[in-house]
Amino acid sequence: MGRSIAVLVALLAAAGCTVQPSGGDGGRRSPVHIDLPGHRTATATAGAGRSDGKTSGGRASGGGGSTAPDPVVLWSRGDTGRDVRELQARLRQVEWLYDGPTGTYDDLTEQAVAGFQGKRGLPRTGETDRVTWQRLLRMTREPGHWELYLMGGQPAGPPDPRCLTGRVLCVDKTSRTLRWMIDGRTVSTMSVRFGSQYTPTREGVFQVYWKSRHHVSTLYDSPMPYAMFFSGGQAVHFSYDFAARGYAGGSHGCVNVRDETAIAALYAQVRNGDKVVVHR
Known part of the structure; x- marks a missing residue:
């Protein structure tokens, strides 16, 4: 029996698999890539612990049974860029944001995201995680140039x-x-x-x-x-x-x-x- 187990372990190793010791995970997990159509790929660590006591399993560690935020945060306060503009434009479409788009994830954007999340039973973090984003995508349409850049102003052009x-x-x-x-x-x-x-x-x-x-x-x-x-x-x-x-x-x-x-x-x-x- 012992010889058979040793042969099995050797075959798994040759195939590129790793056998973890019982009771542990080897200290590191393999990254999981989440592809969002038309947007950047977010990378998370499967099962990795978070400093806020949450895990990617969707429940708070320590009991209580409350749903935890999605661990893959796409954008949060302080982020800037075209993706943030699109987020703000889509929030405007569902009347959770009246400001912008500005391209900066500010306090108004954070409040709008939290309100959108709370209305749909999601954790009110104010951060745009993949679950929040996918829900918003299903409720809105692709914003055009006007919605992205002209409704909320844009960087000042050359002075007259x-x-x-x-x-x-x-x-x-x-x-x-x-x-x-x-x-x-x-x-x-x-x-x-x-x-x-x-x-x-x-x-x-x-x-x-x-x-x-x-x-x-x-x-x-x-x-x-x-x-x-x-x-x-x-x-x-x-x-x-x-x-x-x-x-x-x-x-x-x-x-x-x-x-x-x-x-x-x-x-x-x-x-x-x-x-x-x-x-x-």
């Missing part, structure tokens, strides 16, 4: 030539960005949105003619903090609606900014008489 001299608020309707420029140097850049189809933001060269820190619109009875007026009732100002809903909404012609910290700093620097260029 009219922005290269003096002190200028250079507003680009194509990339949905505002550059604050002094003598051709970009001091700061921020995302903006514009008027709707029926109340468009005017294009051209203007000047800041009035600043109003705590302005409230008399026409629409809505707050316009840090307002810098440049054309009639149109101004660059902070928008609570833009901060909350992103590009799902629009202004009545003003240039909305959603980053209150950024526009507060901008408001402190801009003077009456500074140039405003609104272009495509």
Whole structure:
């Protein structure tokens, strides 16, 4: 019998298999590759322990029977890139995200993913694991270029030539960005949105003619903090609606900014008489 076992072990070794000693796994597991159609291949370790006490078996170690998050995390807070843009665009399609896509996995994206997970009985981690991603893929369609890059703004393009001299608020309707420029140097850049189809933001060269820190619109009875007026009732100002809903909404012609910290700093620097260029 002992001779037969020895021969069997030798045959298995020759075939490329390994016999593990009873009661152990040899200290390492073979990687498992998970192929997601059209996306990167995620690599996990089968059965490997996690620092949070979970295992890939789908249950928390230590009992309780609660379902653990999928161990293969595709994207999480701080990640950037085209894949994150697609995630954000698909979350917009199912109305869990109104901001972006920005290409950065920020706090709003994390909250949207957690909400999507909770609604479908998945662990509310806020991280996009393969189970969450596959569920989202089944509920959405492939986003086009507009959904990926234009709905949520994109990196600022080259400044208009009219922005290269003096002190200028250079507003680009194509990339949905505002550059604050002094003598051709970009001091700061921020995302903006514009008027709707029926109340468009005017294009051209203007000047800041009035600043109003705590302005409230008399026409629409809505707050316009840090307002810098440049054309009639149109101004660059902070928008609570833009901060909350992103590009799902629009202004009545003003240039909305959603980053209150950024526009507060901008408001402190801009003077009456500074140039405003609104272009495509």
